[in-house]
Amino acid sequence: MNIIVLVKQVPDTTEMNIDKETGTLIRKGVPTIVNPDDLAGVEAALNLKESHGGKVTVLSMGPPQTASMLKELYARGVDECFLISDRAFAGSDTWATSKILSTAINMLDYDLVIAGRQAIDGDTAQVGPQVAEFLNIPQISYIESIDDYKDNTLFVSKAYETYSVKMKCKLPCLITTLSGLNTPRYMHAKHIFNMDAKEISMLTNEDLKLEKSVIGLKGSPTKVFKTSVKDVQKDTVKLRLSPEEAAQKILDTLQKEDGGQA
Amino acid sequence: MEFVMNEKHRLFDKMLKEFVEKEVKPIAKDVDEEERFPEETVRKMAEYGLMGIPFSEETGGSGGDMVSYMLAVMRLSQACATTGVVLSAHTSLCAWPISEYGTDAQKQKYLKPLLKGEYLGAFGLTEPDAGTDASMQKTIAVDKGDYYEISGSKFFITNAGYADIYVITALTDPEAKTRGISTFILEKDMEGFTIGKKEMKMGIRGSSTCELIMDKVKVPKTNLLGRLNKGFSVAMKTLDGGRIGIAAQAVGIAKGAIDEAYDYVKERKQFGKAIASFQNTQFTLADLETNTEAALLLTVQAALLKDQGKPFAKQAAMAKLHAAQNAMNVTTRALQLFGGYGFTREYDIERMMRDAKITEIYEGTNEAQKMVISGHMRKERG
Incomplete structure (x- = not known):
């Protein structure tokens, strides 16, 4: 099974602050990590390879320093890494990014594409599904477990808020993974010390040959109108309730405030 | 580094x-x-x-x-x-x-x-009567034609009982003292080879430290490690390298103690403020950090020399000596920052202080390291 995993290098948001003046993230000096949902995707791909054979290829779009993350993924055991990097891609929103990624994927052999559900810096959860649309293959998002693979069919569980649904899909397809799907393995000492044998393949727009109108800021239909920081109110009450009880509680509270109008 | x-x-x-x-x-x-x-x-x-x-x-x-x-x-x-x-x-x-x-x-x-x-793996050199003076070995290997028959005991053997393979020293020419020692590879299941008393220790209490008992263990001739009667040199060279490991362990213990103390002093309040704000606390931690960095650099130097294939025995002994003394000093002073809480088993710092002590003793005591270092000085200066 040839598996392509889409991975993003993100700032470690647990160590991040927001500039209240501009409403943007202060990225300076913040360590970068492999996006957690994507790392689960890498682990899932390595597990599938170990049980069914094949190859795990990682694709990442980002600035040249993304190479450090790709080396870490080599050390975790992936077979090949591609870095898609070009100044022309800067400013791409999820639509343009998906266009770029799917064009690169189409240059490679694949049976399964795995993307993390969402990146912890943008939280859109749009890239995986959009890539599937551009590739014109079926997709299942929010995978919480991969249950089986036989006869070219993948059996998975898709998570909803309070329940999950078992689904199956013939390959090729795209799935998006949740970080809770598995526990990622550590880097392996042998892979680390054998790093010189591994190379990161670079892909630029000279390889992808995309029109300027569909990439970068120009090719991005998303327009950010305003970002703001939400203040946490100090009189927040924390309650541990089931979804049904929580709904009832909210309703009761609103009715009380509304004088029984709601 | x-x-x-x-x-x-x-x-x-x-x-x-x-x-x-x-x-x-x-x-x-x-x-x-x-x-x-x-x-x-x-x-x-x-x-x-x-x-x-x-x-x-x-x-x-x-x-x-x-x-x-x-x-x-x-x-x-x-x-x-x-x-x-x-x-x-x-x-x-x-x-x-x-x-x-x-x-x-x-x-x-x-x-x-x-x-x-x-x-x-494990290694057995020390005996009840052969500690720093490793030449006083009593374990004997008798040439029986097809095999060696080894009898004797080894003391304070790290990993004993859990190890599968033991590198041990034994006399092959008892008259020749250190020139009559050879090294052998023993397997845990060899007949007559048993694990004796487990030591109850002050620190590194999870590590297994036991006696090895060899009662006429038949060891194939092919298990002689290195040349016959050259085992003392094998053991000494092995310990030279081992000291880099123990120096690294001591540096690790010191770093761990600084980590614990650094977190604690930010939380602990006395006289209305965190004790981290007192200059005594800051200066203590600055001392510990500096001395630990020096221990680390000595250890890195020894490791790097070994990687480069250059002589490193003196540097390894200096690294081990300094790192071990530093680990003891750092854990003791870091514990002091915890006050009474540091003396309780609720905090990890008391374990670190107990663990630090062994680094001043095993794989050559502080004093043995000074013997090695001064020996090198004599060679260098005449």
């Missing part, structure tokens, strides 16, 4: 920190309290290639160097000194002499599985 680290060292250090945080730190307290050998951790270390770090891939190792190995012992010991010494004894004292002096057949049979972590 950033100035000597290449990209692989940095990546390996990242891997180690992640491994230690998830696998070693959470059980360090239990390993000590229950005096439990951390078998599950050792299995995981094997799974990730940590049992054969400074050996080439052709021999079954992971293809790293001494600097990487030093980092591993240090990071493990930063959370759990027991786990650190399991790796150090296995790597430096058992795998290394086989890789250096072993025949191809010995390497195939013993080294490969040791480096993969399928076997755990």
Whole structure:
């Protein structure tokens, strides 16, 4: 099974602050990590390879320093890494990014594409599904477990808020993974010390040959109108309730405030 | 030590920190309290290639160097000194002499599985009457034609009982004293080879320290390690390298103690403010950090010299001496910052202080290191 995993290098948001003046993230000096949902995707791909054979290829779009993350993924055991990097891609929103990624994927052999559900810096959860649309293959998002693979069919569980649904899909397809799907393995000492044998393949727009109108800021239909920081109110009450009880509680509270109008 | 680290060292250090945080730190307290050998951790270390770090891939190792190995012992010991010494004894004292002096057949049979972590290794030199004066060996190997018959006992053997392979010394020419000692490879299941009393220790309580009893153990001639009657030199060279491991362990313990103290002083309030705001606290921590950095640099120097194939015995002895004394000093003074709480077993700092003490004793006491260092000075200066 040839598996392509889409991975993003993100700032470690647990160590991040927001500039209240501009409403943007202060990225300076913040360590970068492999996006957690994507790392689960890498682990899932390595597990599938170990049980069914094949190859795990990682694709990442980002600035040249993304190479450090790709080396870490080599050390975790992936077979090949591609870095898609070009100044022309800067400013791409999820639509343009998906266009770029799917064009690169189409240059490679694949049976399964795995993307993390969402990146912890943008939280859109749009890239995986959009890539599937551009590739014109079926997709299942929010995978919480991969249950089986036989006869070219993948059996998975898709998570909803309070329940999950078992689904199956013939390959090729795209799935998006949740970080809770598995526990990622550590880097392996042998892979680390054998790093010189591994190379990161670079892909630029000279390889992808995309029109300027569909990439970068120009090719991005998303327009950010305003970002703001939400203040946490100090009189927040924390309650541990089931979804049904929580709904009832909210309703009761609103009715009380509304004088029984709601 | 950033100035000597290449990209692989940095990546390996990242891997180690992640491994230690998830696998070693959470059980360090239990390993000590229950005096439990951390078998599950050792299995995981094997799974990730940590049992054969400074050996080439052709021999079954992971293809790293001494600097990487030093980092591993240090990071493990930063959370759990027991786990650190399991790796150090296995790597430096058992795998290394086989890789250096072993025949191809010995390497195939013993080294490969040791480096993969399928076997755990141990080393036996010390005897009840042969400590720092290792020449007073009584264990004897009698040539019986087809095999050697070994009888005697070894004391304070790290990893004993859990190890599969033991590198031990025995007299092959009792008259010749140190020129009549040879080194042998023993398997745990050899007839007449048993594990004796387990020591109840002050520190590194999860590590297994036992007596080895050899009662007419038949050892095939092919298990002689290195040349006949050259075993004393094999043992001394092995200990030279081992000191880098123990120095790294001592640096790790000191770093761990500084970590604990640094967190504690930010939380602990006296006279209306965090004790971290007092200059006494800041100056104490600055001292400990500086001296620990010096210990680390001495250790890195010894590891780097060994990687470069240059003489390192004097530097390894200096690293071990300074790092061990520093670990004792740092843990004692860091504990002082905790006040009464530091004396309770609720905090890890008391374990670290107990663990630090052994680094001043095993693989050559502080005094033995000074003998080695002054010996080198005499050679250098005449």
